[in-house]
Amino acid sequence: AQSVTQLGSHVSVSEGALVLLRCNYSSSVPPYLFWYVQYPNQGLQLLLKYTTGATLVKGINGFEAEFKKSETSFHLTKPSAHMSDAAEYFCAVSTTNDYKLSFGAGTTVTVRA
Amino acid sequence: ETGVTQSPTHLIKTRGQQVTLRCSSQSGHNTVSWYQQALGQGPQFIFQYYREEENGRGNFPPRFSGLQFPNYSSELNVNALELDDSALYLCASSPGGQGPSYEQYFGPGTRLTVT
Numbered sequence: 655a656q657s658v659t660q661l662g663s664h665v666s667v668s669e670g671a672l673v674l675l676r677c678n679y680s681s682s683v684p685p686y687l688f689w690y691v692q693y694p695n696q697g698l699q700l701l702l703k704y705t706t707g708a709t710l711v712k713g714i715n716g717f718e719a720e721f722k723k724s725e726t727s728f729h730l731t732k733p734s735a736h737m738s739d740a741a742e743y744f745c746a747v748s749t750t751n752d753y754k755l756s757f758g759a760g761t762t763v764t765v766r767a
Numbered sequence: 768e769t770g771v772t773q774s775p776t777h778l779i780k781t782r783g784q785q786v787t788l789r790c791s792s793q794s795g796h797n798t799v800s801w802y803q804q805a806l807g808q809g810p811q812f813i814f815q816y817y818r819e820e821e822n823g824r825g826n827f828p829p830r831f832s833g834l835q836f837p838n839y840s841s842e843l844n845v846n847a848l849e850l851d852d853s854a855l856y857l858c859a860s861s862p863g864g865q866g867p868s869y870e871q872y873f874g875p876g877t878r879l880t881v882t
Contacts, residue, residue: 690873697771697857697873698810744809753823754800755871757809 656681656747660758668766673717673732675761677745680726687728688746688755689719698744704728715739740765769794771860771874779880780848788843788877790858797862798822799841800871801833804855816841845879853881 661676679685686705690698702713709721715738719730728745742762746755772791780786792799798817802810812825816835830846839860845852855878859871 695875697875698859699873700870703870746809753815753817754812754825755802755810756812757802759809760807 656685656749656752656756658745658747658756658758660743660745660761662761663759664762664764666764666766667735669737670734673730673735673739673763675730675743675745675763677728677730677758678726679728679745679747681747681749683749683751686748686750687719687721688748689713689717689728689730690744690746690757692742692744692760694741701730701743735763735765737765737767739763771858771872773856773858773874773877775877776875777878777880779882782848782850782881784848785844785846786848786879788845788856788858788879790841790843790860790874792839792841792858792860793862793872795862796860796872797839798860799835799839800859800861801841801843802857802859803827804857804876805851806854810857813843848881850881853879855879 658679688703689701701717702711704711704721712718717732742760744760745758774789800815801813804810814824815822819835832844835841855876857876858874861871
């Protein structure tokens with residue numbers, strides 16, 4: 655079975671600073687990896703996904719993530735944080751023959767003015 | 768194009784009661800998945816329906832059951848409610864059937880409180 659671990663349940667950054675959210679996965683077969691964002695009282699919105707091909711994936715709102723097989727990681731970054739980035743972020747994994755997403759526990763991002 | 772909708776938005780039930788949550792999938796999507804998100808946790812997969820058949824199930828007891836209708840909308844039923852069932856229930860639809868490469872579009876969720 656596959657799983658993900660998100661390092662750090664809370665991250666606080668200054669507006670304009672780098673946002674780095676860490677995700678490590680465990681899977682016995684090639685993974686499909688996702689980052690979702692959840693704003694208060696809302697559902698999940700897909701930021702980006704890695705399935706195959708280029709390991710650097712660009713998503714919406716200036717976010718990107720890099721799949722590193724050797725490190726079993728899929729960290730999410732954004733060069734310059736904006737106040738609107740304050741939300742909860744979830745990393746998720748699936749596989750070729752799977753039908754579900756397995757989510758991490760989430761990381762709450764706070765942006766300081 | 769209408770996105771995934773869920774009803775009701777909020778619900779309060781008493782322990783032992785039964786509840787039905789509803790989900791309308793996005794137009795053109797024939798696969799619906801249900802997730803339970805307890806407070807402060809990530810979503811946990813309950814089950815998935817593809818063309819009206821249960822396509823897979825997570826680690827949830829049989830008192831969690833579901834249906835998918837010919838128009839691909841879906842219901843989640845929970846019998847004999849327990850306090851630990853209090854959570855946000857998320858519905859997600861995807862196009863084309865099973866497979867993780869198909870993006871899952873999430874609804875806003877139903878907040879269930881069991882007292």
